[in-house]
Amino acid sequence: MDGRRCKGCGRELTAGDLRYVTKVDIYAAYDQMEIGPQDMEMDHSEEIRQLLYRIKDEDPKQMSDDVYVRFIFDLCKQCKEDFSKRLEDGELLTDEGEAS
Numbered sequence: 001m002d003g004r005r006c007k008g009c010g011r012e013l014t015a016g017d018l019r020y021v022t023k024v025d026i027y028a029a030y031d032q033m034e035i036g037p038q039d040m041e042m043d044h045s046e047e048i049r050q051l052l053y054r055i056k057d058e059d060p061k062q063m064s065d066d067v068y069v070r071f072i073f074d075l076c077k078q079c080k081e082d083f084s085k086r087l088e089d090g091e092l093l094t095d096e097g098e099a100s
């Protein structure tokens with residue numbers, strides 16, 4: 001046994017159990033990242049200096065998580081169905097799913 005557990009209910013998932021590998025990727029979207037010829041000609045040194053000053057005391061892990069974070073976990077069949085339904089209904093982003 002490799003000690004896999006359902007992230008939802010905590011139940012141990014044994015070899016015979018149906019197991020759902022669940023991946024959630026959250027990443028920052030930069031919609032305005034097109035670089036044009038004028039960007040290549042501009043001097044960005046002051047912009048870069050200000051950016052470096054702003055981030056000098058930041059935690060690298062937190063900065064990385066601000067851009068991209070991945071969750072991978074196992075779910076049992078029941079929790080997979082509950083999780084899927086909450087995703088469809090948008091309940092993961094509200095407290096409504098906590099009721100009942």
Ligand SMILES: [Zn+2]
Nearest residue numbers: 006009076079
């Ligand atoms: Zn479960």
